[in-house]
Amino acid sequence: MTYFRNTVAVKCGINAAIVAEIIWELQKTEFDKSKTVYHRHRRWCRCSQPMITLICPALSVHMVKDAIKTLNDMGVIRKECFNEDKFDHTNWYAFTEYGCRLMNEGLKP
Numbered sequence: 753m754t755y756f757r758n759t760v761a762v763k764c765g766i767n768a769a770i771v772a773e774i775i776w777e778l779q780k781t782e783f784d785k786s787k788t789v790y791h792r793h794r795r796w797c798r799c800s801q802p803m804i805t806l807i808c809p810a811l812s813v814h815m816v817k818d819a820i821k822t823l824n825d826m827g828v829i830r831k832e833c834f835n836e837d838k839f840d841h842t843n844w845y846a847f848t849e850y851g852c853r854l855m856n857e858g859l860k861p
Contacts, residue, residue: 755773756769756770756772756773757769757772757773757854757855757857757858758858759854759855759857759858760772760773760823760828760854760855760858763826763828763854764819764822764823764826764828765819765822767811767815767816767818767819767822768819768820768822768823768826768828770808770811770819771804771808771811771816771819771820771823772819772823772828772829772847772851772854772855774799774804774807774808775797775799775804775829775845775847776847776855778797778799779795779797779847794830794846794847795846795847796832796834796844796845796846797844797845797846798834798842798843798844799842799843799844799845800842800843801813801816801817801820801843804816820843820845823851827848827850827851828847828848828850828851828854829845829846829847829848829851830845830846830847830848831843831844831845832844832846
């Protein structure tokens with residue numbers, strides 16, 4: 753069973769809520785592995801869209817791409833590319849203040 757926050761699902765849809773949950777968890781678990789960095793006062797997590805489909809095989813790459821676009825358009829996350837290699841197009845994601853609030857409000861007591 754895939755877990756997601758209802759607060760994000762209501763605003764952005766279920767696929768976006770699943771992707772947001774994956775990015776949220778990656779920010780926590782990858783902190784010591786140099787896949788997360790602090791930049792512009794936010795914690796950024798490096799993650800490719802195919803990697804997200806490996807974590808949740810029920811989503812296709814296109815579904816993940818649409819979910820990330822929705823999350824970005826709704827102001828839940830920010831997407832940037834901080835890679836030094838010009839051929840590496842893997843994106844970095846960070847939650848906005850609004851996104852952090854949605855994720856924290858969705859926590860069960």
